[in-house]
Amino acid sequence: MPSPPRRHIVQAEALAWLDANPAEPGTSVITSLPDVSEVAELGFEGWRGWFVGAARRILRWIPPDGVAIFFQSDIRHHGVWVDKGYLVARAAEEEAASLVWHKIVLRKEAGFQSYGRATYSHMLCISQKPRPLPTRPSPDVLPDAGFKPWSRAMGVEACRLACRYLLEETATRIVVDPFCGHGTALAVANALGLDAIGIDIGARKCRAARNLVIDLEAPPGPSR
Ligand SMILES: C[S@@+](CC[C@H](N)C(=O)[O-])C[C@H]1O[C@@H](n2cnc3c(N)ncnc32)[C@H](O)[C@@H]1O
Numbered sequence: 001m002p003s004p005p006r007r008h009i010v011q012a013e014a015l016a017w018l019d020a021n022p023a024e025p026g027t028s029v030i031t032s033l034p035d036v037s038e039v040a041e042l043g044f045e046g047w048r049g050w051f052v053g054a055a056r057r058i059l060r061w062i063p064p065d066g067v068a069i070f071f072q073s074d075i076r077h078h079g080v081w082v083d084k085g086y087l088v089a090r091a092a093e094e095e096a097a098s099l100v101w102h103k104i105v106l107r108k109e110a111g112f113q114s115y116g117r118a119t120y121s122h123m124l125c126i127s128q129k130p131r132p133l134p135t136r137p138s139p140d141v142l143p144d145a146g147f148k149p150w151s152r153a154m155g156v157e158a159c160r161l162a163c164r165y166l167l168e169e170t171a172t173r174i175v176v177d178p179f180c181g182h183g184t185a186l187a188v189a190n191a192l193g194l195d196a197i198g199i200d201i202g203a204r205k206c207r208a209a210r211n212l213v214i215d216l217e218a219p220p221g222p223s224r
Pocket residue numbers: 012013014015031032033034035038039150152153154178179180181182183184185199200201202205
């Protein structure tokens with residue numbers, strides 16, 4: 001009988017961990033870089049520079065057969081709209097990497113009026129070299145991110161779309177999330193048979209990420 005997929009969670013600073021642990025072949029990244037509010041000590045301009053640098057570091061870290069999928073939500077900061085999809089695309093351009101796809105994930109229904117954080121998220125897939133056209137298409141706009149274990153989580157349906165792309169279109173066996181939070185992407189990867197490694201600086205987040213189980217067969221619960 002095949003052994004169940006593995007999940008390994010490490011409490012560490014993400015970029016230091018990437019420096020110390022070269023990626024194995026068959027590794028891809030699914031992640032959501034922290035918002036300025038999660039690293040307030042950097043200040044806004046410091047965070048912007050850090051964000052692009054961290055995305056670039058991840059793009060240099062993935063192996064040539066892997067991809068990095070970023071799930072990021074725009075914010076309004078002191079009257080200025082911050083487009084995190086742009087920041088990730090800028091990192092890709094600075095690394096001369098290829099944007100494979102860019103999807104929009106709705107976290108509230110279309111037409112919902114909001115004042116602060118955007119109610120959609122960007123999901124961008126980037127590889128070091130251009131990739132063949134997908135053999136199985138997936139939606140450009142995902143109408144519901146799915147269940148979120150906490151407010152900053154990627155939704156389960158967004159993670160399912162990302163993992164299905166890895167399974168159907170790449171040779172990925174291991175999903176790494178260097179900013180794993182409660183481990184939504186890792187739990188979905190395990191549910192689909194992929195091994196998973198998560199890194200987070202917070203001890204409580206690491207505990208949550210070790211324990212999260214997602215049943216993809218369960219009827220949809222509260223998702224928005
Ligand atoms: C946007 S949240 C990730 C949410 C996660 N994708 C989920 O579904 O739960 C970003 C996470 O990065 C972590 N973090 C912030 N700075 C970090 C760093 N330098 N190294 C590792 N983790 C960090 C935070 O503790 C937080 O859990």
